[in-house]
Amino acid sequence: MNETDFALHINGFFSRYLPGQRNLSTNTITSYRDAFKLFLVFCETDRKMKADKIRISDLTPELVAEYLAWLERVRHCGVGTRNQRLAAFKSFFHYVASLQPEHLLNCQRILDLPMKKVARKAMNYFSPEGLHLLLSQPDTSTPKGRRDHALLVLLYDTAARVQEIIDLRVRDVRLEQPATVTLYGKGRKTRVVPVTVKTASIMEGYFQEKGWIERSNASDFPVFMNSRKCKLSRAGVAYILSKHVKSMSIEGSHHVPGTVSPHCLRHTKAIHLLRSGVPLIYIRDILGHVSVTTTEIYAKVDAEAKRKALEDAYEVPSQDIIPSWEKDRGLMTWLVELCA
Numbered sequence: 001m002n003e004t005d006f007a008l009h010i011n012g013f014f015s016r017y018l019p020g021q022r023n024l025s026t027n028t029i030t031s032y033r034d035a036f037k038l039f040l041v042f043c044e045t046d047r048k049m050k051a052d053k054i055r056i057s058d059l060t061p062e063l064v065a066e067y068l069a070w071l072e073r074v075r076h077c078g079v080g081t082r083n084q085r086l087a088a089f090k091s092f093f094h095y096v097a098s099l100q101p102e103h104l105l106n107c108q109r110i111l112d113l114p115m116k117k118v119a120r121k122a123m124n125y126f127s128p129e130g131l132h133l134l135l136s137q138p139d140t141s142t143p144k145g146r147r148d149h150a151l152l153v154l155l156y157d158t159a160a161r162v163q164e165i166i167d168l169r170v171r172d173v174r175l176e177q178p179a180t181v182t183l184y185g186k187g188r189k190t191r192v193v194p195v196t197v198k199t200a201s202i203m204e205g206y207f208q209e210k211g212w213i214e215r216s217n218a219s220d221f222p223v224f225m226n227s228r229k230c231k232l233s234r235a236g237v238a239y240i241l242s243k244h245v246k247s248m249s250i251e252g253s254h255h256v257p258g259t260v261s262p263h264c265l266r267h268t269k270a271i272h273l274l275r276s277g278v279p280l281i282y283i284r285d286i287l288g289h290v291s292v293t294t295t296e297i298y299a300k301v302d303a304e305a306k307r308k309a310l311e312d313a314y315e316v317p318s319q320d321i322i323p324s325w326e327k328d329r330g331l332m333t334w335l336v337e338l339c340a
Helices: 005-021 026-045 061-073 079-099 101-111 128-135 143-158 162-166 197-210 234-255 262-275 280-287 297-301 303-313 329-339
Strands: 180-184 190-194
Touching (some): 005 026, 026 079, 061 079, 061 101, 128 234, 143 162, 143 180, 143 197, 190 280
Antiparallel strands (some): 180 190
16 A cells, blocks of 8 residues: 555654654644544545545645534534644644645645634632632541542642643652642643642641652652542543532532633632732743733633722712702703703
């Protein structure tokens, strides 16, 4: 079977370019892979094109646009997913253009395909009272409850992404003061996040219970494991959070945000830091954002901070000093004459 240029480029794109040159995370590479798997399904089922016969010249902007429409129409994908699939194709054609300049015009036309505008969802986060109620839900008289409590506390205090918290190893947690946690984020970027004395105390008790402090060979153990002694999955962390949110909603439903996910605790930490007067540039470093522009979204959604700023800037006039327009005879006369 003859190799096509599409097959050769796909191989180089996933085996060398994405992990080597771009240094993308495993999750991003997996997402890109899924985009092309679905594209091949579309080609074979909708366009009757054999996957092993496809060439780069067959990948026209019109074909890619039809694939994106197929995702929404047949697969019922949302706009966000549609845009993620398009991002994978744009990255691929950046790669192809650098290797085969003869396809540069076609690549540019595909790179010009627009992303669809997506309505930005309201950001959900816990109030300080809601967070306190959430953290009081795990039953700390049981080992599993103590694990859940340590997980939720660390997830909030470090503002970690879910993948960062499940990849955490014992060696990444420094219990001596100043206590810190080393997180490995998107693009394999590393950041060191300080944690409070209270969080360090909770983690030290958790480590002592596991017997990890005395064991020199425990440094590679996952910090949070399931009942099979394997590190928690993303779905596992989401389940633990939702379980405690459900029990929390029984006694304080008004403290539960609209939609709760592990990322909600990351938003909560950022909002609480902002309200405490921490500059955005420091919040950016804690969250692991590349640019402070990304962090500015928290300043835009913090309605409480906006309300306080308005109260500080303007004095609300008393109703007693607002004159009644009914007593303004000149105005009343003018209105009567206008109507006449």
